[in-house]
Amino acid sequence: MSTFRTASRVDGNQSTIVASLRRIGCTVLLTHQLKNCFDILVGYRGRTHLMEIKDPAQPPSKRKLTPGEEEFRRTWQGSPYHVVETIDQAISIVTAP
Template sequence: MDGNQPAVVSALRAIGCSVLYTHQLKNCFDILVGYRGRTFLMEIKDPAQPLSKRQLTPGEEEFRCTWRGSPYHVVLTPDDAIRIVTTP
């Protein structure tokens, strides 16, 4: 879990999102977010980490490339996450 994950989840919940933690699933995304009838897959990366630590792991990249459902988003900040769910 990235250090900024609690802040991202808290910000999403504050605007009324449902958030399900999935980070414990291997080669998956960190959170599943529901907002106003839409679903979002989000991988959270910590902007305080070096760029090399913010890259998707090989398993995360494979999942992202092969997923045929909702878009897979990489977020760094609470603002990134809120912008994704509130953009029509």
């Protein structure tokens, strides 16, 4: 079994969230192609944030974490894992004291 998906779905709002984070000085690594993983890894002011992006335009059933994402979130012992739907949520997370 490969650690990479052959096709990954990118939420429609991912590019605007990533662009907005980069505009305020964040470094952003796209990880959405990794199987059962979060979508982006964000570095800002010496801190690292794991973010799963969900599109608020999708119905709630499409915004749920997949079983693999939920397992990763539940077992991850490192940096906080955040699920975001908007630019404001993402920026609030990285700029929080």
